[in-house]
Amino acid sequence: MGLSIKHNHFAVKHSRLSSKIDFGEKWYDIKCSKEYWDEIKPIFDKLQNYKNDKKIWKELKNKENEIYLPILKAFKDEIIRQEKNNISTLLVKYLIGKFDFYKMISVDKEKVTKIQSYNHLGTLNKNAKTITIPGCCFAR
Template identity: 45%
Template sequence: MGIQTELGKAFEYACLQSLNNALNETQQVVIEQNSALQVAQEKYNNAANDMQNKMDLGADAAVRVIMRLEPQLTTPLANIPLYLAIQEDSAGIAGDVRDVICIRRQNEWEIGLSCKHNHTAVKHSRLSQTIDFGDSWFGIPCSQQYFDEITPLFNELQELREQGELWRNIEDKEERFYTPLLEAFMRELERLNESNQGVVPERLLNYLLGRNDFYKIITLDRRRVTQVQAFNIYGTLNRNAGRVRSIVNVPQLPMPTRFYNIGFKPGSGNTVLVALDNGWTISMRIHNASSRVEPSLKFDVQLIGVPPGLHTHFEAWD
């Protein structure tokens, strides 16, 4: 587990504790025990005191925002207890990007938080000659033409792996591997879109953002602020608690229906920009995930354009 992943797990625990501290004096709160909680607590306890303090401040800021947006957190009515849980990593694999869940089982209400410590990535998907990204992302299998185009590239990477080669020793890796692989990827994305009109753009966002609405929490330590974004795609966030309404309205976001452009980021041979309607733009940078050459490459996916209606709030720590 890399340092970024460990800090991310620790921040999940900080968010869970912040929710508990803010809410347990006025209602019954139950923290569900599981292995994900144990891992997150361990990573939090192993962090330096200064880092723990920053995480606590960042989490407290996020909770202040979310409590203003979610009346059902602070107005339980008869729906007690409130359950808090950290999700197992398998949930993310299954298409749920939420890390921390708040649940009222009595009225089947829940919200989730996606907790990011100093980074904004939405997904880390892989490409390889055995991965059918069309099937796993959209439920539409890739063409044989795509696999015929990428297989020689990954065969060459496999040979380099068997030789114990390191990425830093490979000259022109972008021109040799990254760019031709991304060209094949873009051609296939266009093919899938053309043969399934109106389907792929929305499924791409569903894949990246998951099957559930969520609040994305991003700590920005250097600025001492926390950014909260409400990804209310399915309309389940910001619900009233009886007659108690949120002081802020969180709009439901429109999903994309078509691609405007799929192409390389200007001046780059390793990053694809996907521009869609309704304000969505996706950056997909491909890179090697380890120092040793492997026959697979990893995407770092960022949302660099979002609908203007996306509720975004920056909350200062102090």
Template identity: 45%
Template sequence: MVSQALNGKAFEYAFLLSMKRELDKITNVTIISSKQLETAKEAYDTYPSKEDLDRAANAGIKVIYKLEPNLHHGSSPLSLTIQEDAKGREGDVRDIVAIRGENYWEVGISCKHNHGAVKHSRLSGTIDIGKAWFGYNSSEEYFKEVKQLFDELEVLRSEGWKWRDIEDKVDRYYVPVLNAFMDELKRLDNLYPDEIPNRLISYLLGKNDFYKAIAKTKQGNTTIQGFNIYGSLNKISSDGKKPQLKTPKVKLPSRFYDISFKPKSKTTILIACDEGWTISCRIHSAATKVEKSLKLDVQLVGVPPSIHQHTESWT
């Protein structure tokens, strides 16, 4: 597991501990044992500066408590769990989930350590991005464009090539793959008007509402974002307690305004949509040796102004 992933796991555990410490004062809290909990604890125990993680988690919890009164108000026990990574591949991006049996209430948090990526997806000559991302099959034109490129990479992979030894890898592979990807987005958008932008955000953010907690160690603060797409966040508690802060329901986009390369970049494209959404997709190899696929680091670089965003300092 790479260090970024380990740091993310460590932050998950710190956040879980912080939630339990605070909630133990006022309600009955149980942490559900699991293999993923052990993995997160191991990452936390080996993290060089646990105090920073704890401060980052405490700052985030302060904000979420003001948004979710059901965390500290309710008669039934509260359970905390760390979800397995497979949940993300199934469309649930939440790392930590708090659950009350009362009214079947739950809330999830996605924990990020010094980055805000929403998805890591792969492109290849066989992956049907249309089906995987939007529920519609990719076109023959798309597969025709990318297959020859990834067939070449498969040959290089079998010969033991390393990415650093391919001098023109960006122009030879990255740029044409991204061009084919952009063309396919536009193609699908023409075939299914008003649907693809909506489904793109749903694919990236998953099938559940959640809060994203981003710990920024250099800045010494934690940012909380509320992705209340389906309207399940920020509810009044069962005993009538109202949230201290509001996170309104967010509108999904229906139109692409622009899909093009980021200025002065050959490895990143920007997808601008209505309702304030802008997505960045950076293509990279993510490995030393050549593989028969390429990775997309996908981030939300623009979000609707209605999304609740609060940055809490902990320095």
């Protein structure tokens, strides 16, 4: 049985973009293009320079335009380039997982633990659904 245990959030995946991770290969078995790597290299080089200069992230003034937006644009452009390979189904399979699983989420504000089933392959209990257990927080 697969379990995913979360504390105060409901995300299914926490995927990362980086200067080394080939998200295409990892997510849907098709390597990212040279164009993608060429687009992100100067952005991650800039981040490395900030790190070398011991700059503190919260003190960077223009990170939205310098870092976030260019990386997201490169990511979007790569997804569009890769769509010629019909990656939509593969991407959805990556996002919801290769196996059925239960996700437990401790929600401090509500003082509950929620259990959700992800039964897209039909290997879990046929009546699997989200349940809430009052007063139960396992993440303490």
